[in-house]
Amino acid sequence: MAPSAVETPVSQAATGSILEKPWSRPAPTKEKLDWAPLTTIDLSRFDEPGGKQQLAKDLYDAVTRVGFWTVINSGIDDERVLRQFSIGNTFFKEPLEEKRRFPCNFAEGEYFGYRENSRWIGDTGVKDNIEMLNIPKAIPAYENVPKNRIIKQHYDEIASFHRELYDKVLRKLFVLIAIILELPENYLVDAHAYDRESDDHLRYMIYNVRTQDEWDRAQGYTKGGHTDFGSLTLLFSQHVAGLQIRTPEGEWKWVQPVEGGITCNAADTLTFLTKGFIKSTIHRVVTPPKDQINIPRLGLLYFSRPGAHTPMKTVPSPLLDRLGLLTDEDKDETREVPTGTEYVRARVKDVHHKTVLTKREGTSFDFKGLKVANYYD
Numbered sequence: 515m516a517p518s519a520v521e522t523p524v525s526q527a528a529t530g531s532i533l534e535k536p537w538s539r540p541a542p543t544k545e546k547l548d549w550a551p552l553t554t555i556d557l558s559r560f561d562e563p564g565g566k567q568q569l570a571k572d573l574y575d576a577v578t579r580v581g582f583w584t585v586i587n588s589g590i591d592d593e594r595v596l597r598q599f600s601i602g603n604t605f606f607k608e609p610l611e612e613k614r615r616f617p618c619n620f621a622e623g624e625y626f627g628y629r630e631n632s633r634w635i636g637d638t639g640v641k642d643n644i645e646m647l648n649i650p651k652a653i654p655a656y657e658n659v660p661k662n663r664i665i666k667q668h669y670d671e672i673a674s675f676h677r678e679l680y681d682k683v684l685r686k687l688f689v690l691i692a693i694i695l696e697l698p699e700n701y702l703v704d705a706h707a708y709d710r711e712s713d714d715h716l717r718y719m720i721y722n723v724r725t726q727d728e729w730d731r732a733q734g735y736t737k738g739g740h741t742d743f744g745s746l747t748l749l750f751s752q753h754v755a756g757l758q759i760r761t762p763e764g765e766w767k768w769v770q771p772v773e774g775g776i777t778c779n780a781a782d783t784l785t786f787l788t789k790g791f792i793k794s795t796i797h798r799v800v801t802p803p804k805d806q807i808n809i810p811r812l813g814l815l816y817f818s819r820p821g822a823h824t825p826m827k828t829v830p831s832p833l834l835d836r837l838g839l840l841t842d843e844d845k846d847e848t849r850e851v852p853t854g855t856e857y858v859r860a861r862v863k864d865v866h867h868k869t870v871l872t873k874r875e876g877t878s879f880d881f882k883g884l885k886v887a888n889y890y891d
């Protein structure tokens with residue numbers, strides 16, 4: 515045996531084998547912000563008699579008009595959530611060459627891997643401050659997607675969290691939305707099945723600290739109003755304010771994190787699948803309040819997408835039919851449509867395969883008739 519292997523304990527820092535000190539949520543802002551009123555969905559009631567039906571009623575306005583809501587009592591232990599934040603935090607402190615080993619392949623619209631904060635914001639001279647690492651579902655199809663060392667070391671925990679999150683939150687939300695649409699309960703669960711291929715990912719994300727001047731220049735160019743690409747987005751609570759939604763009344767309001775809760779929003783593919791009935795809400799992340807501007811804004815999110823087995827055609831919902839939203843074309847079984855994965859990859863490529871992020875005012879993205887605006891004020 516090589517002596518060095520026995521005599522010199524390999525330093526923990528060199529192997530990255532320990533997590534940075536456990537991450538905890540920073541203190542909430544003391545500023546009085548104009549918070550958006552959001553519906554709360556208490557998932558502990560899901561399995562009670564009549565619970566799903568009641569929750570579906572509670573969710574109706576949120577998914578059809580507001581687009582955002584908060585889930586509480588998901589049953590996921592908050593210690594496990596905080597561990598995921600800690601793993602993400604540790605990853606972002608890794609040397610750049612380690613983080614860069616597996617970049618997102620934007621040329622193909624693939625979003626797994628690392629996105630670096632390297633792109634310019636228009637002509638402002640300021641760069642994007644977001645870094646992220648997107649981790650695919652823990653299923654055999656993605657076994658060979660390469661993993662950074664921190665991810666490898668904690669993979670069992672990450673994989674079980676990934677699946678738990680799907681089972682305890684996403685699956686239930688898809689059931690509730692199916693009930694609203696009067697579809698068989700598992701219709702949307704099947705369209706977003708965990709065990710089938712799709713570009714779903716768990717995301718560690720960080721908004722690195724910027725000076726007020728950098729924020730002003732970047733936000734003066736664009737505040738980045740957007741809709742999300744997939745079906746549902748989950749955002750675990752952290753306390754650095756920044757997220758705003760555009761309300762049905764057209765006002766920008768802040769989203770208040772609920773300690774231990776999950777902010778959820780519906781996104782574009784769910785809007786397509788329901789002919790616009792489910793609302794993909796416009797949102798953005800703006801300069802944090804003064805008492806939080808120096809805190810890195812660490813995020814833990816999950817993005818659910820329809821997969822390669824899901825045709826992007828309107829779901830056969832009796833409710834949509836009664837509302838007159840289903841045309842003969844929608845009912846035509848033989849019509850060729852893109853799959854969820856084809857659509858999502860085309861969209862990721864269009865938005866992200868570039869070195870300068872521009873606002874593209876007044877333009878839209880259209881993939882085989884699936885059309886969304888590129889820019890919102």
Ligand SMILES: O=C(O)CCC(=O)C(=O)O
Nearest residue numbers: 742749757797798799813
């Ligand atoms: O960080 C947030 O609060 C939201 C991020 C977001 O909108 C996105 O990544 O699409």
Ligand SMILES: [Fe+2]
Nearest residue numbers: 740741742797
């Ligand atoms: Fe978003």
